Amino acid sequence: xxxxxxxxxxxxxxxxxxxxxxxxxxxxxxxxxxxxxxxxxxxxxxxxxxxxxxxxxxxxxxxxxxxxxxxxxxxxxxxxxxxxxxxxxxxxxxxxxxxxxxxxxxxxx
Amino acid sequence: xxxxxxxxxxxxxxxxxxxxxxxxxxxxxxxxxxxxxxxxxxxxxxxxxxxxxxxxxxxxxxxxxxxxxxxxxxxxxxxxxxxxxxxxxxxxxxxxxxxxxxxxxxxxxxxxxxxxxxxxxxxxxxxxxxxxxxxxxxxxxxxxxxxxxxxxxxxxxxxxxxxxxxxxxxxxxxxxxxxxxxxxxxxxxxxxxxxxxxxxxxxxxxxxxxxxxxxxxxxxxxxx
Numbered sequence: 001x002x003x004x005x006x007x008x009x010x011x012x013x014x015x016x017x018x019x020x021x022x023x024x025x026x027x028x029x030x031x032x033x034x035x036x037x038x039x040x041x042x043x044x045x046x047x048x049x050x051x052x053x054x055x056x057x058x059x060x061x062x063x064x065x066x067x068x069x070x071x072x073x074x075x076x077x078x079x080x081x082x083x084x085x086x087x088x089x090x091x092x093x094x095x096x097x098x099x100x101x102x103x104x105x106x107x108x109x
Numbered sequence: 110x111x112x113x114x115x116x117x118x119x120x121x122x123x124x125x126x127x128x129x130x131x132x133x134x135x136x137x138x139x140x141x142x143x144x145x146x147x148x149x150x151x152x153x154x155x156x157x158x159x160x161x162x163x164x165x166x167x168x169x170x171x172x173x174x175x176x177x178x179x180x181x182x183x184x185x186x187x188x189x190x191x192x193x194x195x196x197x198x199x200x201x202x203x204x205x206x207x208x209x210x211x212x213x214x215x216x217x218x219x220x221x222x223x224x225x226x227x228x229x230x231x232x233x234x235x236x237x238x239x240x241x242x243x244x245x246x247x248x249x250x251x252x253x254x255x256x257x258x259x260x261x262x263x264x265x266x267x268x269x270x271x272x273x274x275x276x277x278x279x280x281x282x283x284x285x286x287x288x289x290x291x292x293x294x295x296x297x298x299x300x301x302x303x304x305x306x307x308x309x310x311x312x313x314x315x316x317x318x319x320x321x322x323x324x325x326x327x328x329x330x331x332x333x
Contacts (some may be wrong), residue, residue, distance in 0.1 A: 097173050097279055101181045104147070104167040108185060109160060 118186035122178030123199035176283030221270035225263030254292030
């Protein structure tokens with residue numbers, strides 16, 4: 001019997017697959033990027049429809065439910081992305097400050 | 110206005126101070142021949158008002174923060190041959206008539222840094238006094254330098270001191286970072302009492318800025 005969560009995940013994944021396709025058509029994503037994300041969304045649909053397919057992973061890590069694994073992986077990805085964003089913003093701020101200050105010094109009145 | 114070429118410059122970072130900067134510059138001109146205003150991306154007429162006076166005006170295209178503006182002003186000042194910079198605020202909080210005292214103290218005491226110290230019983234809210242005390246305590250604890258008013262923006266320093274201070278904070282933490290670096294670099298300093306006038310309780314360092322500065326003090330001590 002299919003549950004509500006499974007329906008939500010399938011619909012969301014199909015929607016994200018479509019969004020990925022649109023960005024690929026606009027050339028905002030390369031073929032490699034589009035394929036990577038598409039595999040991600042398709043993988044999510046596959047796991048949702050066949051949750052027992054990765055029982056061996058769940059048993060190895062003593063995780064009881066696929067949803068728990070998804071939550072853990074989700075948090076890890078979010079934390080990793082936050083850290084990456086922190087570094088990139090820090091770098092951008094430094095570069096921006098350098099450009100703005102140099103311009104101001106050149107145009108002293 | 111001093112006619113002879115002096116060896117110091119007054120650097121005034123400014124952000125949206127079109128209403129007040131004119132009066133500040135009018136007074137400051139009596140005590141300094143080289144005044145540099147850094148308009149930090151103001152959305153009002155700050156730069157235009159400043160340009161009416163015999164001062165140098167630099168303009169940041171976007172707002173970067175007090176620390177960045179002060180750095181730009183100092184680089185311009187030392188690039189123009191100044192050996193000393195007096196930094197002061199643009200909101201009329203500091204009295205330009207104190208400028209000569211900073212220069213005199215710096216030269217007579219032969220120190221790297223002269224820091225202004227405000228009278229806490231005049232116009233300072235309890236929150237600000239408490240914040241200042243916490244700041245002073247932490248800086249003394251972590252950097253071995255006790256300053257009664259580490260966030261007062263009225264200060265003077267030599268070119269040599271500026272090169273050692275080399276602050277990174279683009280925002281309001283610049284004043285605290287300068288004191289922390291002065292402690293780390295073992296720069297000589299003197300504090301002089303100054304009078305202040307609080308014109309706008311919502312401008313300047315807010316409680317959110319204060320929390321950020323507090324966080325920065327721990328960051329400089331433990332993460333650098």
